Amino acid sequence: MTDYSYFPGCSLASSAMEYDASFRLVSEVFGIGLDELEDWTCCGASPAPHHWGGELGILLPARNLHIAGRSHPAVVAPCAGCYNRLKYAQYELRRNQQLRERVAQVLREPVRYETEVVNLIEMFNREIDPAALAARAQGRLEEISLATYYGCVLTRPAEIVNFDDPNDPVMMEPLLRAAGATITHFPFKSECCGSYMGLAKKEIVFRASRQIIETALESGADAIVTVCPLCHQNLDLRQRQINFAWDTDFELPVLYFSQVIGLALGASPEELGIDSHAVSADKLLVKIKKTANR
Amino acid sequence: MRIGVFVCQCGTNIAATVATRRVVEAALSMRDVFHGESIQYTCSDPGQRAIIDAIQQKNLTRVVLAACSPRMHETTFRRAIAQAGMNPFMLEMVNIREQCSWIHSDIDTATEKAIDLVRKGVARVRRQTPLHAGSVPVTRRALVIGGGVAGIQAALDIADAGVPVTLVEKSPTLGGNMARLDKTFPTLDCSSCILTPRMVEVKQHENIDLMVSSEIENVRGYIGNFEVDIRRKATCVIEEKCTGCMICEQKCPSRAPDDFNAGVGESKAISVAFPQAVPLVAALRKEYCRLFLKGRCSVCKKVCPAGAIDYEQEDRFVTERFGAIVAATGFEQFDWKKAYPSFGGGLYPDVITSLEYERMLSASGPTGGHIRRPSDGAEPKHIVFISCVGSRDESVGRPACCGVGCMYQAKQAILTKEHIPDSQSYVFYLDVRAGGKGYEEFVRRATREFGTIYVRGRVGKVYPRNGKLICMGTDTLAGHQVEVEADLVVLAAGLNAAGAAAGLARKLNISYDMYGFFSEGHPKLKPVETNTGGVFLAGACQGPKDIPASVAQAGAAAAKVVSLLSRAELETSPMVAEVNQMKCTGCFKCREVCPYGAIEEQELRGGRRVAHVIGSLCQGCGLCNVACPPAVIPLKGYTDNQLIAEVVEVLREPEPASSAGASAKAVEVAE
Amino acid sequence: MSGVKIIGLLCNWCSYAGADMAGTARMKQPAALRVVRLPCTGRVNPLLVLKAFQEGADGVLVSGCHPGDCHYNEGNYYARRRLELLAAMLPALGIEPERFRYTWVSASEGARWTEVVEEFTGRVEALGPRDGGAA
């Protein structure tokens, strides 16, 4: 198995530690080596590209990319936002000589920017053989229906990230199906959740995320699967606020892709940090247990 | 060789700036010039007379005419010298008006330039050889491919002019897409009421040979002389015997999709396309027939009172000769399902196309003119029309406008209100394009009289919620998002050329664009011609068009065909390329660059393969001439020798007029 | 006269007609240009341009229909490719590239044609007559 440089980003090191834990767990099971970047910094996230003339929006991810260039041929960024920033920086560096010079000036050495940037779905698809997963999963997820939610920045802008069909992404499906899960027809899989508007204008998140949860429920899903910590925050952490704002009574767990794969492998909800979520996944876990005891 | 140089004064138009007399004098010192003359108006009757007289009296063999632009009067003077018994191509016009006297003010400068130009003209005409317009015999019969409204119109117009026509239609009936429409914008007249009589007329016309269930297999030949193989597909029904009683259809046990009804409703393996079909005959589709699939059945044969069923029938081929061809193969709607997963990609039965909706509106359609949701048969109250699905949408790689969507959406919204008075229609649009006569007013009626709500913006997503379809979009005028709960969603899917258009284009040797639409000969000046002489276009096969435009183009194509076939022989321009086959190496670079497919392979005795220019197809552009590595395809009238001589002579410092030469020749200056 | 000689190779359908149009509108122009009419710029053999220089032309101007407007649909595209290559070769032959220009002028662009002639003549005059020649 290949080893990857690993760029956790701020979320996986703080608010989404369960994402980090489940990601490491699954990687270990399948023998994928993860080398955390030394001295990594924030990827720039949403604010950097929009402030200080936007330069930091490139400099920050460029620096991380540069560090990644020291070790393995590919760097994995599980957070959709980090993935997007790294891809963006790489895209700009490839086509802009002046920018390369500017970054080199800041780094005090020529910038390395050709390390391949992959997201978690990409890496799992590459490294995990669906048949091997199916063998280990023993049909644990057979009773489970999942709405796969990709959000917006993982696939867009398409010409920069170049990952899956932005309007109809499907890359989570092969492994989830191998684990036995049913994928629902979920028209909102690449719709925006409201993103960082959760800070400035909550109503936007309430509206956008409500539609996502509502449609996922209508599709018959037991849970939403995501790879983005910010989406997770809006859909899980704010689900109560959404219920309060709209007088609804949604109770739809939102799990990270790696957590679902972890469950399929038989890992405990605690190991995977599922107990740290705001919306209880108990019903889903009971279903899985029942199937396992069959 | 005896050259005459005539210098026109054009009143003062030339003479005021160019000293024509000096030009004549200079000309007389040039090699082989035996006559020089300045004339007040060469194009006038006396002027032409003077030229003819000089030619005859002085036995001139070539003429240089320094006057206005050849684009103005070249034909006039060719005719004049032909009258004098000369080959009309032994003339060179030198432009000393538009490109000399009119753009300069200094007499010396202008005169000096005029002399240079005359020297250039003399050099060129010295290398001119007599050219003879060729001629090819013409087969006085036209082929029309496609029996939609455009093909019908073209066939009738040509046939009415007394020219025999063969109309080849691939489906079992005439009518095309127009036969599927309910009513038509902008007048809301019933489509079949205006179309069916014309279909019958085609069937009955003594000059029209109608071949339905037929396709073009192969095309050989060229303008005036096409030879076409037509495949007459086996329908297991003997056309001459079938009475169209439809008993076979009623009794047939094999269900099949309903092509005519755009897939709305169902049909049988043997069926008549629709009750007004012309010809009114049944056709059997083997791919759905129990007999052909399972080996057992023959119900239709048993019940047919006319004995018209023949299971043994096989495809037949007929070969016919035609002088001209009109392609009128129309359009089909773009398959939106793959490109728009955001509208469910075909998963939601209540998201339908505009053509399917058209069949629902039609009283003779599968729902008997009642608008019904496909999912549960309920009458929809809220109908959303989404425009530009697969047109004007670069995100799916289809930037072109569909040309008719805005108009038929307004029509469908109006008809919806007429069918269901308590319904509400919404149209999501990008811009309303209503450029035709009476069109804008029609769209206004849809909003003002029929209360259609127009929302400017795209719909981003359609998804089901509580049995309804939610259409999420933006209102770009109000600047906010909108959501409409719909019972039925109708998509104005963009247009493509009919399925097999590209294949047909290759057979006809014409070009087509990314949507399969055939390319016209010139975007402005040859809208119904193609790059291949004798092949014309009519209707939506050339690009999206509504019925009036299709009919107009069909009429224009018919006029071109009739004028072409009104001649027994076609005169071909002699200024075409010609291969020196002795020196041709057979590399066929010329064939690659020729825009007209005018170059063919010929085998010489001894088996050597060389290029040959089909004179009647060559348009004389000269591309092959330059592309030819050994330079052995001269373009007649523009040979390398001529062009080089022009360049060399015009750059040569003029020698002082040799008085010896001049005195030997007579100088006449008409004052 | 300025003393320079310029050869113009014009397609019959667009640029020659555009030059006629300039004349019809009596737009005055420098007189160094001598126009040769061709069916299409696709008929312009690059060797003809070189021949003109060899015979002492101080400048050569080729003009045809705008891309997309060619009377023969694609002749000017061929011309563009051929002449682009030719332009790149001129310095190697000792001819200043400024002495050669190809452009597109439509039948309705009399004013533009006049500008092209003025500009090009000015450019060639500034370089002066060619001494020697490439041959």
Ligand SMILES: Cc1cc2nc3c(=O)[nH]c(=O)nc-3n(C[C@H](O)[C@H](O)[C@H](O)COP(=O)(O)OP(=O)(O)OC[C@H]3O[C@@H](n4cnc5c(N)ncnc54)[C@H](O)[C@@H]3O)c2cc1C
């Ligand atoms: C939903 C909708 C509504 C419309 N409403 C209106 C309206 O209200 N008013 C209006 O003016 N216009 C309307 N139009 C446009 C109108 O349909 C077209 O202008 C018209 O049908 C074009 O006629 P046509 O003969 O060129 O092509 P078609 O109608 O497409 O006919 C082409 C014919 O050629 C045949 N064919 C195809 N390929 C071959 C082949 N290879 N060999 C032999 N035969 C072949 C086909 O079977 C068909 O019979 C509408 C279009 C749509 C999609």
